[in-house]
Amino acid sequence: MAIIVQKYGGTSMADADCIKNVAQKVLRAKSAGKKVVVVVSAPAGMTDDLIRRAKQVTEKPTGRELDMILSTGEQISISLLAMAIQSMGEEAISFTSAQVGILTDGVHNKAKIEAINTSKILAELERDKVVVIAGFQGVTKDLEITTLGRGGSDTSAVALGVALEAEEVEIYTDVDGIYTADPRIVPNARKIDSISFDEMLEMAGAGAKVLHLRSVELAAKNNLPIHLRSSFTDTMGTYVVGEDTSMEKVFVRGVAHTTNNAKITIANLKHTSKNVAYLFHEIAEQHINVDVITQNYLTKDDVTISFTVTEEDFDRALALTKTLAEAIGAESVTGELGVAKVCVIGVGMKSTPGVAARVFECLANNDIEIDLISTSDINITCVINQSDYSKAVLAIHNEFDL
Amino acid sequence: MAIIVQKYGGTSMADADCIKNVAQKVLRAKSAGKKVVVVVSAPAGMTDDLIRRAKQVTEKPTGRELDMILSTGEQISISLLAMAIQSMGEEAISFTSAQVGILTDGVHNKAKIEAINTSKILAELERDKVVVIAGFQGVTKDLEITTLGRGGSDTSAVALGVALEAEEVEIYTDVDGIYTADPRIVPNARKIDSISFDEMLEMAGAGAKVLHLRSVELAAKNNLPIHLRSSFTDTMGTYVVGEDTSMEKVFVRGVAHTTNNAKITIANLKHTSKNVAYLFHEIAEQHINVDVITQNYLTKDDVTISFTVTEEDFDRALALTKTLAEAIGAESVTGELGVAKVCVIGVGMKSTPGVAARVFECLANNDIEIDLISTSDINITCVINQSDYSKAVLAIHNEFDL
Structure with a gap:
């Protein structure tokens, strides 16, 4: 049948x-x-x-x-x-x-x-x-x-x-499909005909709220194509499918973003995995959803950890983090509202060197300060100031000719 | 438990x-x-x-x-x-x-x-x-x-x-219980403390729409008491229970009525059970609900049959009855809107002779013409002119001091 x-x-x-x-x-x-x-x-x-x-x-x-x-x-x-x-x-x-x-x-x-x-x-x-x-x-x-x-x-x-x-x-x-960027920000954003499960997962995770993450994961696991389309027109929408060779040619599939995030930074944390695990375990216990996490060395022994949460969770998260940081002997905890996340997504970037560099250059050329950077093999995420996000999305969309 | x-x-x-x-x-x-x-x-x-x-x-x-x-x-x-x-x-x-x-x-x-x-x-x-x-x-x-x-x-x-x-x-x-008559018609109608299943079935069948017939039948069959009461007060309502000896003392429990009925009469029908069965079978086939049925002899061989239906079914029922009557050689079919049904109900009347006579006398004394009479051992039903029904209910309620 x-x-x-x-x-x-x-x-x-x-x-x-x-x-x-x-x-x-x-x-x-x-x-x-x-x-x-x-x-x-x-x-x-x-x-x-x-x-x-x-x-x-x-x-x-x-x-x-x-x-x-x-x-x-x-x-x-x-x-x-x-x-x-x-x-x-x-x-x-x-x-x-x-x-x-x-x-x-x-x-x-x-x-x-x-x-x-x-x-x-x-x-x-x-x-x-x-x-x-x-x-x-x-x-x-x-x-x-x-x-x-x-x-x-x-x-x-x-x-x-x-x-x-x-x-x-x-x-x-x-909506009639997944776009290369939010059309409200990028007027010439293009509907994507076909996107891989992995890209869709990154897009959904990065704020494209069209398909729920769980359903994409399930489709990906079973290699079942999803056709996302409008119930008000008969035009083709976006196919979410397994990777194919034609996809490799496009190395950036789209730009997604979220706004109204908050950022928390813990400075001079004694670096042990135990400390980091303890920190995020306790935060999760309070049902606070942590999005981007970055960690950098300050000295051989000390690290700085930053992470983002939703604005709603910010007060609770900041208070909790301060208590936790004290318990594990970190030097200071700072928090900041009004940050945005811009994600550049594409399976093609796995096999195309220099995409990250082009993203950073593009933002720099547009006088956008990058606060945090976090990457996977198909996703480059930059946390920036909230006031810069639409400029950033537009600039990246142009840079990669999406 | x-x-x-x-x-x-x-x-x-x-x-x-x-x-x-x-x-x-x-x-x-x-x-x-x-x-x-x-x-x-x-x-x-x-x-x-x-x-x-x-x-x-x-x-x-x-x-x-x-x-x-x-x-x-x-x-x-x-x-x-x-x-x-x-x-x-x-x-x-x-x-x-x-x-x-x-x-x-x-x-x-x-x-x-x-x-x-x-x-x-x-x-x-x-x-x-x-x-x-x-x-x-x-x-x-x-x-x-x-x-x-x-x-x-x-x-x-x-x-x-x-x-x-x-x-x-x-x-x-x-409502807070079953009344001896509709309180809108009989201002001194009394709430009944206790009523038998059989009486309740007759009351429900005769227009007291408080409890559904099927539920009373089921309770009666299993001798399960029903306490009918108000959700807005805490007063006792009416117990619907199996017959007990104290009940016998009251021979009329209440008066129920329905209005807006219609009556159809077939005159000079050759009296065979086959004809009568045929007639009501065909009417039932058309989903017309027949209420009271009475049959009387005119001569040794001819009968007159009258029955009541709802006003809504009247036109359909009359047309159908005319066709059927012709088929079985009856002389004439007449119909009349605007009749009411008054039912006097009580298990006590089984063992109390003369209740029916008192009902008829009471109506006659009040110049109310009785059109049809139909009785069971706990129910005396009179079909009367619609304009007389409240006078009839009041008179009977007084007659039996309910």
Whole structure:
């Protein structure tokens, strides 16, 4: 069977007209001879509304009961889409994740998919039905309802694609693909036709919020192509695929950025791995997400460590770091709000020397001070002053002729 | 275990304040030493909203997908109530009918409960938790989601009460009990403290819309007391129980009525059971609900048959009856809108002669013409002119000093 999985987000399910539009897209794929499995999110606004209802009852809803209420949003979407398809004269059937058997662990609000039972889905596809499945949710072996956390429906779609051995997963969203840079900053940013999983992971990690990291990781692991495209047009979007030879020619794929970061620096830390491990272990224990980490030698024995966190976590992170630094005998801790991160990403740079140098030169020529530098083999990250970020993104985009 | 089942309807779950009020009532029962199972309906207005969403997508939603969307309403209620109880420092856990295993047949939109798996509920009660269960819904052996139709949550509550061998089922609603007559018509109508299942069935069938017929039938069959009471006060309501000797003393329990009925009469029908059976079989085939049926002899061979239907069904029913009457050689068919039904109900009348005579005399003394009469051993039904119904209810209520 030539199976494709389509995933539609909340804005695509917002009202009856949107849902009918989705039904038409689904039927077009079916007419093209595909067996179609559709994964949907809750209608736009509904999840917020359900959370609001819960918060009116209690400030701190338990994870289990929050999953119980949140999972209704997707159940509403699946039934409405199945009805819309049926009203167009085609057969469709909706399933909750409990009905299909999308088995997860028992961690409420951020469960992980462990297994998917495909027998029911395959049987209905054999009967030539469109199968509509609730995204974002799962069920434990004890029939406890779980949800997968932010971006969960993308993950549901990719996990189903893997389990069903689909040809590809189409993720429909309100943008028409991945761009070489944020088009709001770089007017001549170009839609990328094809990007590798690794590049996509770096782009997603670096602030391109179109696809959720977990879903890309899962697709990469199973080499399942994702086609990211707009639910409002019929143009091709961006294919996220395994690396191929044609890709090597482009050594920089795009520039991503995040703003509103904060930076914390610990000076003159006695350099032992034990100290560094202790530091970041304690920070993680407080659920503070650390982004870029850099470490440099000051003397043979002392190092300086800098890392970035979100603005929201800054106060907590700074206070905690000061306490920790004292405990391990570091000299001083300083913090700074208003920093930005600019990431230059491309698998081609692995085999092209000098890309990093060109990035630094480009920034220097534009009078942009680089605060921190961190690189992987396909990602050059520079932490700079917040006020410089759009100049930096534009300059790099021009430098590499993206 | 001393288990009670409490059922709260949609108005009791309408908003956060209502839900907190319900949580307090639940905890009061728990403090009194009971193990409490709570059955809830969807928040008021939600079922209508979900139906509206469905109708915007398609005029004729399929039964399966309608059940899929409708069942989310109760799921929202159970999670919110569990949260409210938890926020008050007590343990609670919510379950959908699929999680518990409230097994039904596969008739969507009006499924019948076939079995209830009590192991999960009993285990949580043993752990001293309040168990909150979604009413109105069920699940088939194949995990298909079903709903029980109008009044379904009452039926869920009673079925759970039976399965759990509960002491009683408390049905909380927006009225504080069953009255000897409609208080809007009879200002001195009295709340009935205790009523037998049979009387309640007659009252419900005769227009007292407080408890759904199916739930009373189920309670009667299993001799499970129902306590019908208000969710807005703490006063005792009406106990619906098996007959006891004290009941015999009251020979008329109450007067119920329905208005806006229509009457159809077939004159000079050749009297064969075959003709009568044919007539009502064909009417039932068209899903026309017939209420009172009376038959009288005109001559040795000819009968007159009258029956009542709802106003909405009148045109269809009249046209159909004319066709049918012609086919079986009846002389004439006449129809009349604007009739009312007044029912005098009481198990005591079984052993008290002359109640019917007193009813007829009472109506005659008040210049009320009786059109049709139909009686069972605990119910005397008179079909009268619509304009007379409140006078009739008042007169009978006075006559029997209710």
